[in-house]
Amino acid sequence: MGLQAHSNILSETVDKLSEIHSYRQLFHQYRNQEVLPSGEILKRIVDLSRAILFPGYYGNAKISQQTIRFYTGVNVETLHSLLSEQIYAGLCFAHKGCTDCPGEKLKTKAKELSEAFIATFPDMRTLLATDVEATFNGDPAAQNQGEVIFCYPGIRAITNYRIAHQLYLLQVPYIPRMISEMAHSETGIDIHPGxxxxxxxxxxxxxxxxxxxxxxxxxxxxxxxxxxxxxxxxxxxxxxxxxxxxxxxxxxxxxxxxxxxxxxxxxxxxxxxxxxxxxxxxxxxxxxxxxxxxxxxxx
Missing domain, CATH: 2.160.10.10 (Hexapeptide repeat proteins)
Known part of the structure; x- marks a missing residue:
């Protein structure tokens, strides 16, 4: 097949892919200044959440009882900043009734939702401690609870679920499902955040x-x-x-x-x-x- 024939095939394919009936249900028209939630940043958010919930197992390995408040403070501030941006992106994406991104009103709401989510961490940690204990007690192969926290896919999936569930309860769009699907991809365990x-x-x-x-x-x-x-x-x-x-x-x-x-x-x-x-x-x-x-x- 000659070069011209290849060129014609590619050109015809581009024409077909550009026809509106081909992409109508699969196309998102970006609005002015709109951003979408980022899977890469959400992975960092989950990592930060794990570092806060399980200090010493994730994040800074040099954390101690003397430095825990400092490192937790740094992680919480970073988490709040990143999560606020991602929640804003999700709210903006879900806000279908405008041509331009809504701006300050949704940014304020995103920050409030991020704060409300982080405020659940003490109770979430308490809940996850019971999950770790139950997993350790139920598995004779587990050497200690540290192994359960650090290695077990069940705890990884449950942690993502606990994080996603709190965001789901706060009615944050899109992000809870993205976080639960991260664990699904990593572990093969699929827990809906609802x-x-x-x-x-x-x-x-x-x-x-x-x-x-x-x-x-x-x-x-x-x-x-x-x-x-x-x-x-x-x-x-x-x-x-x-x-x-x-x-x-x-x-x-x-x-x-x-x-x-x-x-x-x-x-x-x-x-x-x-x-x-x-x-x-x-x-x-x-x-x-x-x-x-x-x-x-x-x-």
């Missing part, structure tokens, strides 16, 4: 685990790899569109254990202290204290 999860939560191994948006998980719950808390397929609305913003994922009560590759579908309730064994498919409520196993038929 899920409600209590304390002493642990995920053993975790690869392939999915926890949907409206899932409710109680305290002292332990799940394994491949577990799916899935939403049921709901009938469409009168316009044929999928129904949104209604509870459609399972409720898991306290002290429940769910073993590998179990799938729980719909707004069902798993009662307190129940045990769900591996490779089962559950679409109905499970009474408290029940053990659900696969049925094995005698030949």
């Amino acid at each position: 899920a409600e999860i209590g304390h002493y939560f642990s995920i053993d191994h975790g690869t392939g685990t999915v926890i949907g948006e409206t899932s409710v998980i109680g305290n002292h719950v332990r799940i394994f790899q491949g577990v799916s808390l899935a939403g049921e397929k709901l009938p469409p609305d009168e316009n044929g569109h999928a129904i949104r913003n209604i509870p459609r994922h399972p409720i898991v009560e306290d002290y429940v254990t769910i073993y590998s590759n179990a799938t729980l579908i719909g707004r069902i309730r798993i009662g307190r202290g129940a045990t769900i064994c591996g490779n089962v498919w559950i679409t109905k409520d499970v009474p408290a204290g029940t053990m659900i196993t696969q049925k094995i038929e005698n030949k």
Whole structure:
């Protein structure tokens, strides 16, 4: 094929890709001075959050009881600055009713949301300490809690979830999902930031685990790899569109254990202290204290 033929093919392809029907649903028209949330900066924000929540494990390794207030202060100030910018970008992107970026009003709101988020860190640290303890107590292979914090994908994913969930509660657009998807990419564990999860939560191994948006998980719950808390397929609305913003994922009560590759579908309730064994498919409520196993038929 000659050079002219190659040139014609490329030119025709450019023409097709430039036709409005080709990109209508996939195109974002930037407004004056608009910015979009940055995955690279959000990764730094998550790293800073981990350094604050787990001092000495992430960030400055020379931190001590004498210097912790200084380093925490530096990290908090940096986090507030970066997060304010990213929240502003998310708010601006979500603000569809203007031709120019709204400016100072949203910048002020972004700073307030960033402050409100950071104010949750003491409680978030307390909650994460229970998750670390539950993970260590549930895994005989763990040498100490430091190994759990530093190495375990379950804690990495849960930490991202705890961060994303607080931003979700503050109704920050886009950023919570981006943060949860970072952990999904790193660990294979997919926790929607809208899920409600209590304390002493642990995920053993975790690869392939999915926890949907409206899932409710109680305290002292332990799940394994491949577990799916899935939403049921709901009938469409009168316009044929999928129904949104209604509870459609399972409720898991306290002290429940769910073993590998179990799938729980719909707004069902798993009662307190129940045990769900591996490779089962559950679409109905499970009474408290029940053990659900696969049925094995005698030949």
